[in-house]
Amino acid sequence: MSDKPPAKRSPPCRRKIIVGSIVLLVVIALALSLGLGLGLTLGRDDGGDGDGEEPTLSPLPSPNNTLSWVPKVNDTWQIILSHPPLVSDSVTPDVSIFDIDLFDSPASTIAQLHKLGKKVICYFSAGSYENWRPDAKDFKNDDLGNNLDDWPGEKWINLNSKNVREIMKKRVEMAKQKGCDGVDPDNVDGYENDNGVGLTINDSIEYIRYLSMVTSPLNLTLGLKNAKGIISAVLPLVSFSVNEQCAQYNECNDFQPFIAAGKPVFHIEYPGGEGDISQQIQTYGFGEDTKKKTCTSEGSNGFSTVLKKMNLDGWVEYCNGGIEATSVDEATGGHD
Ligand SMILES: *[C@@H]1O[C@H](CO)[C@@H](O)[C@H](O)[C@H]1NC(C)=O
Numbered sequence: 462m463s464d465k466p467p468a469k470r471s472p473p474c475r476r477k478i479i480v481g482s483i484v485l486l487v488v489i490a491l492a493l494s495l496g497l498g499l500g501l502t503l504g505r506d507d508g509g510d511g512d513g514e515e516p517t518l519s520p521l522p523s524p525n526n527t528l529s530w531v532p533k534v535n536d537t538w539q540i541i542l543s544h545p546p547l548v549s550d551s552v553t554p555d556v557s558i559f560d561i562d563l564f565d566s567p568a569s570t571i572a573q574l575h576k577l578g579k580k581v582i583c584y585f586s587a588g589s590y591e592n593w594r595p596d597a598k599d600f601k602n603d604d605l606g607n608n609l610d611d612w613p614g615e616k617w618i619n620l621n622s623k624n625v626r627e628i629m630k631k632r633v634e635m636a637k638q639k640g641c642d643g644v645d646p647d648n649v650d651g652y653e654n655d656n657g658v659g660l661t662i663n664d665s666i667e668y669i670r671y672l673s674m675v676t677s678p679l680n681l682t683l684g685l686k687n688a689k690g691i692i693s694a695v696l697p698l699v700s701f702s703v704n705e706q707c708a709q710y711n712e713c714n715d716f717q718p719f720i721a722a723g724k725p726v727f728h729i730e731y732p733g734g735e736g737d738i739s740q741q742i743q744t745y746g747f748g749e750d751t752k753k754k755t756c757t758s759e760g761s762n763g764f765s766t767v768l769k770k771m772n773l774d775g776w777v778e779y780c781n782g783g784i785e786a787t788s789v790d791e792a793t794g795g796h797d
Pocket residue numbers: 496524525
């Protein structure tokens with residue numbers, strides 16, 4: 462059994478797509494009807510993740526209700542997706558938020574974290590099919606697009622599919638039942654990738670709006686994973702960012718609108734790359750130079766940064782010092 466890979470980003474592919482998509486300036490006016498009838502204007506439809514200018518997006522209206530919990534800038538956190546954490550009368554590290562896998566984590570683990578005063582964000586893939594999930598059979602063939610590069614068993618999915626949205630609604634309801642405080646829906650940036658189902662930046666914006674409509678009545682705090690091209694459009698709908706590798710790709714500045722809005726950026730870097738890191742690094746950390754580069758990357762002021770291994774196991778190094786290792790339940794989670 463191998464560990465579950467981390468959230469997807471697939472850098473080489475992603476860069477290739479961007480270079481390949483030199484799209485002439487197209488102005489698309491969208492008439493959105495959310496009862497409030499706000500208009501949304503896209504500057505261009507190249508996915509908005511080019512290294513040049515960002516599209517100009519007017520924000521979507523926020524949901525009316527007040528969430529019972531939202532995270533704050535500088536909140537401390539840990540993310541573990543390989544297996545559920547083992548939590549007893551204490552948990553290491555003593556941070557305020559844990560981001561863990563929705564399917565793999567039992568309600569009892571979440572309850573125990575709550576007892577210790579922690580908040581729990583539950584991770585699931587909202588934009589890809591994962592063939593090992595218990596609800597995988599609910600997807601229809603028509604919902605599925607291209608394979609995700611480097612992530613065996615995963616395919617991009619059609620975010621406009623009613624069936625896909627029903628599946629995701631059930632996942633959100635599961636998060637509520639398990640006691641999660643928020644959700645971290647991954648892979649909402651299919652438009653940046655060779656997705657095979659024609660996804661555009663518009664589809665991602667609409668999809669975040671859909672997700673906010675299902676999460677907010679349940680008091681589940683919604684995050685935006687990566688997807689820097691849609692931040693200006695969906696910022697009012699989301700309460701935090703989970704970013705991967707903005708320091709590596711020199712794009713932390715793009716996520717500063719979150720900080721300016723008083724919303725945290727939970728920032729992950731993988732300084733060890735895709736392979737396993739050495740025992741030396743696991744014991745002593747990535748070293749001062751790497752840490753400095755990662756932790757003081759331009760535009761990352763106010764980010765809650767963690768240095769992780771790509772398999773997102775219990776190991777973590779923090780900018781302000783410590784290496785920590787959360788115990789995990791190796792018998793649960795992971796997939797072949
Ligand atoms: C939000 O509030 C407005 C104005 O009070 C109301 O018209 C609208 O139906 C509300 N929307 C939701 C989703 O409750």
